[in-house]
Amino acid sequence: MIAVIFEVELAPDTQADYLAQAAALRESLSRMPGFLSIERFESLSQPGKLLSLSFWTDESSVRAWREQGEHRAAQAAGRAGLFTDYRLRVAQVLRDYGLNERDQAPCNLQPLATLIADPSRAAMLSHLLSGELASASELARAAGVGAATASAHLRKLLDAGWLVCEPRGRHRYYRLADADVAQALQALQLVADRQRGTSPWLRQSELRYARRCYGHLAGRLGVCLAQHCLADGWLVPDEASNYRLADAGLTAMAALGMDPEPWRRRTAAVAHACLDWSERRDHLAGPWPRALLAHALEQQWLQTRSGERALALTPLGAARLSAVLGPLPAREGLQSPLRPRQDFSG
Numbered sequence: 001m002i003a004v005i006f007e008v009e010l011a012p013d014t015q016a017d018y019l020a021q022a023a024a025l026r027e028s029l030s031r032m033p034g035f036l037s038i039e040r041f042e043s044l045s046q047p048g049k050l051l052s053l054s055f056w057t058d059e060s061s062v063r064a065w066r067e068q069g070e071h072r073a074a075q076a077a078g079r080a081g082l083f084t085d086y087r088l089r090v091a092q093v094l095r096d097y098g099l100n101e102r103d104q105a106p107c108n109l110q111p112l113a114t115l116i117a118d119p120s121r122a123a124m125l126s127h128l129l130s131g132e133l134a135s136a137s138e139l140a141r142a143a144g145v146g147a148a149t150a151s152a153h154l155r156k157l158l159d160a161g162w163l164v165c166e167p168r169g170r171h172r173y174y175r176l177a178d179a180d181v182a183q184a185l186q187a188l189q190l191v192a193d194r195q196r197g198t199s200p201w202l203r204q205s206e207l208r209y210a211r212r213c214y215g216h217l218a219g220r221l222g223v224c225l226a227q228h229c230l231a232d233g234w235l236v237p238d239e240a241s242n243y244r245l246a247d248a249g250l251t252a253m254a255a256l257g258m259d260p261e262p263w264r265r266r267t268a269a270v271a272h273a274c275l276d277w278s279e280r281r282d283h284l285a286g287p288w289p290r291a292l293l294a295h296a297l298e299q300q301w302l303q304t305r306s307g308e309r310a311l312a313l314t315p316l317g318a319a320r321l322s323a324v325l326g327p328l329p330a331r332e333g334l335q336s337p338l339r340p341r342q343d344f345s346g
Contacts, residue, residue, distance in 0.1 A: 001036070001092070002056040008078070008086040010048045018050070018082050021074050028070050034061025034159060037111035055111070057159045062090060115160055116188070120145050121153045125162065125176070125185055130309045131215035131290075133166060133173035179285065182214035189277045208278045209329075210302065210311040215290040217302075218276050221313065222283035224329045225292070226273075229284065235271055242269030245288060255324050258295050263288070296321075 010018055022040070029035055038054040056062050065071055078086070116122050120143040127142040128134060134142075140150035154174060157163040162181055166173050176182050210221040217225060229235045234249035244267070250260040263270065270288035275281075283289075296302045301317025304310065313321075313328075322328050 002059050002062055003091050004052075004054045004056065004062055005089040005091075006052045006054075006086065007089075008050050009084045010050065011082060011084050012048070014082045015048065015050075018078070021077065021082075022052075025070060025074055028068065029065070032061065032065050032068070033155065034058055035065070036159060037108075037114070039108070039110070059090075059092075111160075115156065115162070116185075118153070119143075120149065121157060124150075124153060124157070126189075128163070128174065128176045129182060129185060129214060130212040131175070131182070132212070133168075133175050135171060135173055139174060176214065179214060183274065183285075186213070186275065186277050206312065207310040210313060211309040212293070212304065212311060213274065213276075213283070213309075214285065215293065216274070216283070216285050217289065217293045217296070217311070218274070218278075218283050219311075220279055220329045221311075223276055223279045223281050225289075225325065226282060226284045228325045229271075235284075235288075238269055241272070242286075243271040243284070244268075245270045249288075252324060256292075256295065256320075257299065258291070 008018075029038065034057040036055040036057065038052060040050060040052045043049040043051070056065075116125065123143040124139045127139060136150055136154060137147065139154065140147055143150060143153070145153070154163065154165075158165060158174075161177055163174050164177050166175065176185075208219055210217065210219045212218070213222070216222070229243075229249070232248060232252070233246055234252050235243040236246045238244050245263055250264055253260040253263065269286070271284045271286035273282040274285035276283045293302070296317065297304070299317075299320070300314055301320055302311045303314055304312070318328060
């Protein structure tokens, strides 16, 4: 990522003209490939001194903006009468989250908020929460926009690091960049739900009962599975609040028709808690929960339609899972009849 700092001292009585010029350039700037965000600051101790800080995906994007016609004309006008002095600094920077809290400046959330505030981009991101790949045309349909508009939105999400594109032959498919992105989206959805109360989404019982969440099982059925895994000793917590597979879990895998041997040799954590934003309780995420869901889909215990997150529990699945887990949660009502709530926080 490239940071550009433009520091300028304005001639007397020219600040309004300078800011008007900057506002006129904003639309062209927002359309530039590789542009991420910009902020402007005014010095409290040195009147007339302004600083702008912009972020770009790469150096070629910065060069393209410097050569853009409107920008070149604005720079020439500034040097001709608006500026008395200016300084430009360009540097490659990294987002470093490894610093101690006291060493970090407050996080700027404005670029992120702007990115996901657009309803079309939000719809695309929500569509990809299932963990599946999707084509640009599928995401355009999910967002209710045309191909050209979808392409522009996808470019912004790619530039910001929220999505990755995977070529498959002549086709290109998109997915969320990683589990951190998925968890961030789910957390934001949870906060949004608290602000607006029960939403129409929560009244869609099929989606609430069982759905895919970045490759693992979520919803009331996912919470039920998580409670069983802990209460029956399939998983045990480690020092980092993750979960390792216990002997009881290996036995349960065999009972479900899965091969436990590849997992027997694993000493690392196989699962972690993931807050379920419809149930307000944790379900399980990680490699082992993903393997469980993949097995359930392969065995036709759960079924889904392409591009949809909701999962349907089949009669075969209900019989097979209840034989191992015991009574499954009811479709209606907020609470599972299985067991009292058990938190994953350790």
